[in-house]
Amino acid sequence: MSATGTPLYSAELIQVGGAYKLVVTDRLRHTVQTANVSMRAVEQLPALLSKLDSLRLRGIRQR
Numbered sequence: 001m002s003a004t005g006t007p008l009y010s011a012e013l014i015q016v017g018g019a020y021k022l023v024v025t026d027r028l029r030h031t032v033q034t035a036n037v038s039m040r041a042v043e044q045l046p047a048l049l050s051k052l053d054s055l056r057l058r059g060i061r062q063r
Helices: 039-062
Strands: 009-016 019-026 031-037
Touching: 019 039
Parallel strands: none
Antiparallel strands: 009 019, 019 031
């Protein structure tokens, strides 16, 4: 998958020991926010991303 345009946010999921941390960078305001993420949420990320992609593709076809 490739992206074009101006990046507004970037996100990284970091493993620190046995814990997970989400780091989101606002590229316009140059700020960073972090949040602890449960293992269950990490395991559900592939399904969530797949659903978002499916919604995007369905939206493009309807237009």
